[in-house]
Amino acid sequence: MNKSKGRVEIAMICIIIGIMIVMQTKSINNLGGLVTTQRADQMLIELNQMKRENDRLQNNVITLENDISFFENEASSNNAVVEKMLRDVDAAKDQAGFTDLEGPGIIITLDYKDSDGYDPFQANSVLLLFLVNELNAAGAEAISINGERIINSSEIRLAGSHININGKKNSYPYTFNVIGNTSTLKSAVNMRDGILDIMESNYINVEVEESEKITVFKYNGTINFKYAKPIK
Amino acid sequence: MLIPLLGLIIGVMLGFVLPIDLPTSYTSYMSVALLAALDSVFGGVRADLEHKFDSHIFISGFFGNTLIAAFLAYLGDRLGIPLYYAAIFTFGTRLFQNFAIIRRIALNKLQEKYKH
Structure with missing residues (x-):
């Protein structure tokens, strides 16, 4: 019968579409979860x-x-x-950032527990920057990563198999000490589809801890402007 | 209407079982191809309901649309013209049109069923 023949063909094509849908969702997950355009x-x-x-x-x-x-x-x-x-x-x-500071805030610990040789921080080193960005937007007054104070010239970038912060090599676990309004900071990073969700979808173990007394150590370098001169 | 759904479910399961992995850089082409494929299937279902189904047109349309959509998206990326917008617009519009017609036919059938 002509009618049922058509349905069989449609069903076969539907099998191909099913495979395509799964491939697409898989590769989107590999990309690091769905980032909506609004969020971007x-x-x-x-x-x-x-x-x-x-x-x-x-x-x-x-x-x-x-x-x-x-x-x-x-x-x-x-x-x-x-x-x-x-x-x-x-x-x-x-x-x-040239003095040690102390105050209430949160401690965020990022780690990767499996020992399969994969390093999610190496694959997505930008996530650390995004987290700093979110924290700054939430009114963080002082941030340090593994004791490295984040100042306005601090870089966070992948260099070989390490992540350089203030020119020093770092690898996981990463501990963020953040001083600021505890509840604002917590809700900013825990936002749905927010930075910690994105990290968790990238296989990063995230722990957020509140504390009344957090110490953020000072920046250990010097800033010398070679080219920039203030306009008088 | 159940056989295509069954096919879709089998496809999804096959996709999870088969170790096919698409390189992440091809996701945008895949999404356009997927949209073209969905459009073809909706077109096929509509033609089937209208008793105008032709398997040659359906199969060639499916593969042709899918490949051209993916190719246009790729070409657009190379030339700096976002051609995939054209594909998304065209196929998206047609998808909704086809669905509207399918809905009308299905409702008509239901009405006739309950009249008698």
Whole structure:
């Protein structure tokens, strides 16, 4: 019968479509889970905001450094000025990441438990950057990864089989010490389809811990601007 | 209507069993091909319900549409023209049209059944 013949062919094609659907879902999972376009747009906006904020802070640091040299010149003549200068220097150092800081916040531990030779951090090293980005967007005041303070010139990039942070080699487990509003930070990273969901879909073990007292150590390098000169 | 569904289920199970893995860089072409394939099947079901089903047109349409859609998406990537939008638009629109017609035919059949 003509009618049933058509259905058999449709069924055969449906088998092929079924295989295609499974292949597609498999490879999308391999890509690192589904990232909706809305989420991508949102992250782009966050990234741009971060860039602007970074520029502003960098300008702040430059002005403060100018202030320091100005106060140093004044120091010999006026003691009150010296005091104010010292306070300003300390505040500037806190913001720039040159002092050890302490406060409430969260500790995020990222690990990979299986010993099959696969390194999810090597495959998706950008996820660490995304996490820092999310934390900064959620108002984190100080972040360190495995004791490396994240400052505005810190890099997080795959170099060979390690991830370089502040020019130093790191491998998993990664411990993020974050000072900030505990509940805001937690909800920002635990958001549905958020950064920790993405990490878990990339086989990364995630543990988030709240703490009343977290220490974030200072940045151990120096910043020297060779090319950038403040505009007077 | 049950046989195609059965085929789909068999296909999904086969897909899980068979060790086929698509390189991740081909996902966008695969998605367009999948859309073209779905469009062909909806077209086939519609033709079947209208008693105009021709297996040659159906089979050639399925493979032709799928391959051309994937090829156009690939070519578009190489040339910097997002041609897959054209494929998505065309096949997507047709998918909905075909479904609307299938729905109408099915409803008509149901109505006739309950009249008598």
